[in-house]
């Protein structure tokens with residue numbers, strides 16, 4: 016269809032059984048549609064989505080030469096793909112379709128048939144106005160190759176790397192430590208089966224080292240990422256190991272090294288040398304020199320003891336201290352794991368002060384045969400055998416009070432960690448008294464409740480009620496003071512060793528990694544998935560996936576499951592060899608661009624750059640429209656959401672009795688979906704509002720608002736995702752700052768401030784949506800009733 | 812009075828009752844099912860918590876004598892604990908130490924007329940075990 020062709024629009028108004036027709040007079044709506052400019056066909060139909068109606072539409076397109084189609088029915092989130100497919104069957108470009116949502120936004124939320132019908136007519140008028148200006152777009156295909164970057168070599172990164180490498184993809188596994196394995200390498204035995212952690216992990220690690228499709232980069236960190244799916248350019252900085260692959264792991268170097276430093280792998284509970292290995296089974300198998308602590312300094316070899324001792328001549332102090340590598344990859348998996356909560360931050364229970372107060376992760380090293388005590392259960396203060404051992408649950412977890420140190424969520428794994436460790440103690444010290452102080456025991460998982468029961472039957476005491484504090488006695492024992500909730504009595508119990516069951520929290524490096532990759536994190540600090548239920552391993556950025564505890568606290572099984580899912584999601588993209596990009600991208604009209612660079616500075620995806628004039632990297636552009644709304648000369652057009660289309664909707668909405676109507680701009684992801692939610696929950700709200708969907712609240716160009724007020728709208732309400740939840744990372748913050756600027760401008764134009772509002776509504780908050788709309792409509796009504804009291808009206 | 816350590820109490824109860832007291836996760840269904848719970852100073856659930864806590868005072872509770880061995884608790888316990896057997900074990904511990912709870916001869920005449928026969932039988936059964 017050529018650009019200049021006159022629009023010939025077909026309108027189909029759906030009854031949806033009685034869902035719509037029970038409230039809205041659909042016949043009248045169709046009749047009104049018939050009179051709209053450009054409309055050639057206007058019909059009402061029982062079920063627009065039925066195959067019969069779809070065929071009718073296809074037939075009309077062909078017979079009546081329709082070049083635009085509008086369906087007034089349910090939410091586009093429901094059936095837009097259905098009708099777009101029908102258009103394609105009719106030989107029409109799928110972007111020439113528009114839906115008017117007269118169910119979720121109308122018949123389900125209004126009872127007054129007359130008002131609902133009037134609103135439906137407006138919604139159809141808006142849709143037709145927009146449809147007349149729609150343009151055809153071809154979706155672009157981008158090539159996607161077969162190389163993947165996995166960041167983090169814990170069990171999640173390992174599992175994802177192996178699955179992909181086995182399927183023939185080329186994997187770069189980047190691990191910041193000199194050895195892979197993550198926390199799993201530190202564990203003794205694992206719940207719920209009590210199999211030895213190293214026994215199941217070591218073969219996987221060895222396979223990683225051996226695999227021809229895996230390039231393992233240890234001591235390495237990603238320092239820069241640019242590009243997009245199919246074309247990521249990654250810079251990696253790798254620190255030298257100073258030990259070459261000649262190393263036979265004979266251990267001759269270790270005894271001669273004069274340096275001894277706290278061993279971080281053993282949680283500082285033991286010492287290690289400057290040349291070392293975390294575990295006998297560590298991967299890579301070569302030893303590593305910790306050059307920070309080695310006596311040698313650049314160009315100054317004061318100690319060569321290991322060099323002399325090493326018979327295979329594997330030690331090489333000539334290695335450059337650091338090298339930078341450049342990788343080209345097609346997809347990325349983030350698997351940087353999580354940190355155990357550090358109780359010294361909040362000085363919980365005297366951790367860091369009393370020697371016999373330790374954490375569960377410390378305890379893993381104490382009880383592991385490879386640990387500092389060779390697996391002997393000794394308490395730190397006097398290396399005596401503890402007889403009375405206590406676990407305290409939820410340390411650093413489930414803290415909703417923002418004044419306190421800790422995280423609001425349940426870490427999910429720590430109940431099972433304590434139960435496991437209690438059973439391991441029971442095996443070693445059958446006579447020991449073991450008590451677990453808890454709030455609730457959360458043993459959700461295959462075999463978990465059974466293990467909990469086993470612990471109870473093994474005589475492990477579970478006391479409901481966390482101690483308020485731990486006091487140290489002269490003999491190093493500790494007194495716990497608290498309430499036994501089930502008896503309603505206070506306790507004061509003495510223990511020889513107290514183990515704090517710490518949760519998992521987002522890695523300290525998370526923020527850095529987030530910025531490098533331009534993905535989002537949720538308010539708890541963990542990486543945010545694209546959809547919490549339906550897209551749990553994707554990020555909002557195509558081609559970047561999440562695996563393991565980086566996304567939320569997880570046990571090994573869940574980490575593996577997610578890693579394997581992430582691998583298959585990445586493989587699905589790479590196997591296809593190409594990806595179709597929705598045509599919702601930005602386009603710069605270069606002749607208008609003044610090269611101010613504002614677009615470049617606001618784009619959350621690094622997708623637009625000034626190079627002479629501004630240019631969009633289409634593959635990276637996610638279509639938020641933040642740039643278009645920011646461009647001072649209006650040089651940027653958003654495909655399928657052009658300024659003209661949006662203004663046409665504003666004008667159509669306000670064509671009749673504008674003083675009674677409020678325009679509500681929503682973002683596609685949160686507030687539009689929140690409005691749909693209000694619909695599906697049948698939450699009534701004021702019928703005076705007319706919604707206009709943008710992809711992001713950051714797309715809001717001030718001229719949309721000014722036009723609405725110019726036409727006499729009662730009010731304009733902007734809605735978007737809650738701060739921190741923007742689908743495009745930061746678009747809603749742009750909306751907020753624009754809102755504040757506009758407020759000032761409106762004031763100077765003499766428009767009452769209360770007529771312009773901004774609210775955050777999530778996709779789940781149907782109730783909030785209806786409340787927000789009602790409050791806004793009330794505010795406008797009060798303003799109309801008493802315009803002279805304007806200044807007095809309180810918001811909310 | 813009976814001299815017992817916490818451990819001895821726990822062992823004795825498990826041995827005499829044959830029940831795994833430590834399987835109890837304190838759901839409270841036994842108390843909820845017991846027709847006499849309102850009359851007891853410790854509910855059946857609390858009796859289990861006392862034993863797990865190693866509290867010998869549990870033997871002073873009136874609960875073990877009020878328990879009618881109706882088995883309602885046992886029928887509902889999700890962990891398959893026969894609580895009435897636990898009660899019996901606690902009674903046995905006391906009875907075997909020579910402590911009487913019920914002296915039939917000391918029951919006032921007026922009460923004798925009121926009390927249903929089955930109560931005497933239950934009382935006597937508790938006396939002899």
Ligand SMILES: Cc1cc2nc3c(=O)[nH]c(=O)nc-3n(C[C@H](O)[C@H](O)[C@H](O)COP(=O)(O)OP(=O)(O)OC[C@H]3O[C@@H](n4cnc5c(N)ncnc54)[C@H](O)[C@@H]3O)c2cc1C
Pocket residue numbers: 166167168169170171172189190191192195196197198199202204205206207235236237350351352353354355375376377379428432435522524528562563564565569570571572574
């Ligand atoms: C005390 C304790 C006991 C546990 N016991 C059990 C148990 O018995 N059973 C069970 O199922 N689970 C248990 N868990 C949970 C288990 O440890 C986790 O499920 C598992 O470690 C998660 O694996 P991961 O690969 O996601 O993360 P991690 O194990 O945290 O691994 C992440 C890896 O990424 C690396 N990394 C981090 N940042 C970067 C970066 N910027 N660049 C490159 N690399 C980076 C890290 O060095 C690390 O090697 C326990 C956890 C704790 C704390």
Ligand code: SF4
Pocket residue numbers: 271272273274288289290304308309310311318319320321322
């Ligand atoms: S050179 Fe460094 S690593 Fe080698 S023995 Fe000396 S201090 Fe240890």
Ligand code: SF4
Pocket residue numbers: 408409410412413424425426427428429430431455456457516518
């Ligand atoms: S898993 Fe258990 S210990 Fe950990 S935070 Fe949740 S309830 Fe507390």
Ligand code: SF4
Pocket residue numbers: 600601617618619620621622623631635636637638639640641642643
């Ligand atoms: S539309 Fe959004 S993602 Fe695309 S170039 Fe503009 S600001 Fe960047």
Ligand code: SF4
Pocket residue numbers: 834835836837838839840841842855856859884887888889890891892894
């Ligand atoms: S019903 Fe069973 S598990 Fe529940 S409180 Fe009673 S004894 Fe314990």
